[in-house]
Amino acid sequence: MPSAKLTEYLRDQLADLKAKGLYKAERRIETPQKSTITVNGREVINFCANNYLGLANHPQVVEAAEKGLKEWGYGLSSVRFICGTQSIHRQCEQQIAKFFGKGDSILYISCFDANGGLFEPLLSDQDAILSDELNHASIIDGVRLCKAQRFRYKHSDMADLKAKLEEAKNCRFKMIFTDSVFSMDGDLAKLPEICDLADQYDAIVAIDDCHGTGHLGANGRGGAEELGVLDRIDIITGTLGKTLGGASGGFTAASAEIVDWLKNRSRPYLFSNSVPPSLVAAGMKAIELVETSGELRTKSKSNTKRMRSGLEAAGFTIKPGPTPILPVMLGDAAVASKMADELLTRGIYVIGFSFPVVPHGQARIRLQVSAAHTEEQIDAAIAAFTEVGKKLGVLK
Numbered sequence: 332m333p334s335a336k337l338t339e340y341l342r343d344q345l346a347d348l349k350a351k352g353l354y355k356a357e358r359r360i361e362t363p364q365k366s367t368i369t370v371n372g373r374e375v376i377n378f379c380a381n382n383y384l385g386l387a388n389h390p391q392v393v394e395a396a397e398k399g400l401k402e403w404g405y406g407l408s409s410v411r412f413i414c415g416t417q418s419i420h421r422q423c424e425q426q427i428a429k430f431f432g433k434g435d436s437i438l439y440i441s442c443f444d445a446n447g448g449l450f451e452p453l454l455s456d457q458d459a460i461l462s463d464e465l466n467h468a469s470i471i472d473g474v475r476l477c478k479a480q481r482f483r484y485k486h487s488d489m490a491d492l493k494a495k496l497e498e499a500k501n502c503r504f505k506m507i508f509t510d511s512v513f514s515m516d517g518d519l520a521k522l523p524e525i526c527d528l529a530d531q532y533d534a535i536v537a538i539d540d541c542h543g544t545g546h547l548g549a550n551g552r553g554g555a556e557e558l559g560v561l562d563r564i565d566i567i568t569g570t571l572g573k574t575l576g577g578a579s580g581g582f583t584a585a586s587a588e589i590v591d592w593l594k595n596r597s598r599p600y601l602f603s604n605s606v607p608p609s610l611v612a613a614g615m616k617a618i619e620l621v622e623t624s625g626e627l628r629t630k631s632k633s634n635t636k637r638m639r640s641g642l643e644a645a646g647f648t649i650k651p652g653p654t655p656i657l658p659v660m661l662g663d664a665a666v667a668s669k670m671a672d673e674l675l676t677r678g679i680y681v682i683g684f685s686f687p688v689v690p691h692g693q694a695r696i697r698l699q700v701s702a703a704h705t706e707e708q709i710d711a712a713i714a715a716f717t718e719v720g721k722k723l724g725v726l727k
């Protein structure tokens with residue numbers, strides 16, 4: 332069989348991943364997603380979902396999905412431009428546009444697709460993309476599909492961005508693209524400084540707000556609102572798969588002309604099925620909920636503060652940042668994975684992250700604090716981390 336050689340090769344590669352502690356084994360959850368879940372028949376506290384406000388499986392979101400399913404059906408069997416656009420798709424796009432104060436928005440099956448389909452339609456080899464080195468994989472892949480000149484600037488290093496803008500100054504269009512919240516580090520992009528540089532060099536500013544939308548900003552409008560620059564951002568990509576209900580669906584919000592062009596040229600939109608109406612209906616309800624979720628945002632902040640100060644007092648190194656993403660730095664992939672396993676036996680569900688999700692040698696456990704966690708659950712996590720940290724020699 333011709334495939335035998337490939338199978339043999341992959342067997343070796345997989346064994347190598349396992350030997351290096353880089354193999355990603357999937358645990359199975361036996362309940363719906365929430366702050367406590369059942370794994371291996373045991374209830375554990377969940378600290379690794381992007382469920383920042385606890386809206387995944389919120390009764391009103393589930394009800395909206397059921398209603399959407401009944402009213403609009405299960406699926407369209409079509410891409411949007413053939414016969415896959417229902418009124419509900421346009422209503423949702425207009426709601427997202429209004430939420431961010433942009434001209435229009437376009438829905439995708441995922442934000443991975445929104446990012447994958449953003450660059451190539453808008454930019455050509457006469458243009459430049461300036462991309463933070465720690466941008467998400469979907470941004471990197473989108474950039475790789477585009478013929479524009481690439482300038483990768485050092486993470487949040489404004490002097491380097493300025494130098495790269497100087498190099499790119501003769502390009503027709505220059506687009507600075509950054510995660511608003513860096514998902515593995517929990518820090519915010521320096522958006523006010525980025526916008527100032529963009530003004531100076533006549534560049535477009537585009538952000539991926541997947542880890543900001545819903546829980547950051549006074550009204551949940553994300554990382555840009557948190558930093559007071561929402562009106563200075565030209566393009567926002569985001570997801571319905573994290574704070575906004577937790578299922579799936581992605582979007583790009585921008586001027587009406589950019590959105591119209593993407594609807595005509597963005598390949599993951601043109602050549603992929605429309606988002607199922609139940610997800611659209613649930614996403615719309617989730618946006619409605621976040622607009623009035625000030626208390627949940629306050630709870631998210633106080634829970635995050637409690638977790639960070641407890642772990643730091645115990646001696647853990649946590650990357651600085653104001654978001655509910657707390658990266659507990661461990662360095663070695665095998666230690667991160669062993670620590671996550673030990674924590675699971677103590678009722679704390681977390682995952683060790685290693686390459687290629689984070690750079691080599693920077694393995695970590697990323698804790699994601701939710702407004703749905705209780706103070707007792709946070710204290711239980713701090714106690715378990717301290718016990719396991721001592722056992723594994725991470726803490727003295």
Ligand SMILES: CC(C)(COP(=O)(O)OP(=O)(O)OC[C@H]1O[C@@H](n2cnc3c(N)ncnc32)[C@H](O)[C@@H]1OP(=O)(O)O)[C@@H](O)C(=O)NCCC(=O)NCCS
Nearest residue numbers: 462463464465466467468471474475483514515687688689
């Ligand atoms: C960057 C990554 C692909 C590593 O690959 P690598 O082979 O070590 O890196 P390279 O420097 O060779 O870059 C690979 C390609 O990605 C491009 N690239 C890498 N980083 C980039 C960035 N920040 N922005 C734009 N393009 C980037 C390079 O230009 C190169 O493109 P090419 O194949 O067309 O030449 C990998 O680390 C990755 O996927 N990182 C993102 C992980 C992530 O998203 N983590 C968060 C998950 S929540």
Ligand SMILES: Cc1ncc(COP(=O)(O)O)c(C=O)c1O
Nearest residue numbers: 441442443467514541570572581
């Ligand atoms: C920063 C960032 N961008 C994009 C994505 C992809 O979003 P989606 O799950 O909607 O494809 C993710 C993770 O899911 C992410 O963390």
Ligand SMILES: CC(=O)[C@H](N)C(=O)O
Nearest residue numbers: 381467468514515688
């Ligand atoms: C691994 C991912 O890309 C994911 N979006 C996450 O941040 O959880």
